[in-house]
């Protein structure tokens with residue numbers, strides 16, 4: 001009996017060791033993240049100084065399609081900081097949440113994407129292309145035809161029509177559509193490339209192989225960017241006051257949000273700084289934040305902007321109720 005038990009123990013030990021070694025080899029082999037260059041806007045930046053002044057002159061012709069590309073199961077701490085005194089334990093349950101990719105049309109510059117949600121690999125498997133060993137850990141639900149590429153095809157937008165793919169950050173539920181887009185130019189916040197490329201970054205929710213086919217990786221440096229009060233440091237993407245990249249580091253080192261100066265009122269795509277309407281209103285970031293202090297500061301700037309500009313429309317990181325009620329393509333926001 002003793003022998004039998006020690007045999008089982010030895011078996012388990014070997015199994016665990018082999019699985020760990022395979023994992024290490026797999027992680028080393030998969031590393032293929034292009035080096036980043038600095039993003040330099042083609043046009044001089046417009047600096048209205050505040051969101052209130054910016055939206056006095058909306059930009060004509062911008063359109064935003066919110067493509068609901070599937071759901072992913074997350075723990076409650078991913079949605080709200082469990083250490084926040086106002087967060088009730090009942091709010092911290094495991095749940096399926098939506099992953100949205102935003103296709104943006106700019107009348108002069110063409111199409112952009114903000115985040116990519118899930119691609120076709122996630123229709124075929126509940127953990128997509130994240131690797132066999134993640135099967136028990138990752139659960140996604142993407143119906144046939146729901147993935148980003150199918151939705152772009154239905155809208156008649158080809159991958160080559162994309163000027164930039166902007167990533168709020170590099171977590172796999174935001175880069176899942178990247179591999180199927182081919183050699184695109186990707187914009188991320190400074191520091192994010194190194195976070196994606198760090199050893200074993202899959203343990204931090206990154207998937208390095210999602211970036212393997214990226215043609216150019218451009219990093220936006222906010223450190224010398226002017227402030228768009230009360231949102232904070234902002235870079236005018238095209239120098240025409242239409243779209244601003246907003247520094248919202250904290251959830252990850254290079255996290256950014258997007259402000260759109262739309263005709264029918266401004267819109268902010270928060271990314272994962274705040275995951276839901278409740279988190280946005282009360283300025284509570286995700287508990288899974290790389291730097292929780294920075295994440296709170298970013299969430300508070302968003303909440304302050306909403307308070308100052310009640311007309312501000314917002315899309316949050318992963319709000320299930322919002323995704324269900326949002327306009328579905330081919331309908332769009334403008």
Ligand SMILES: [Zn+2]
Nearest residue numbers: 171173174272
């Ligand atoms: Zn996310």
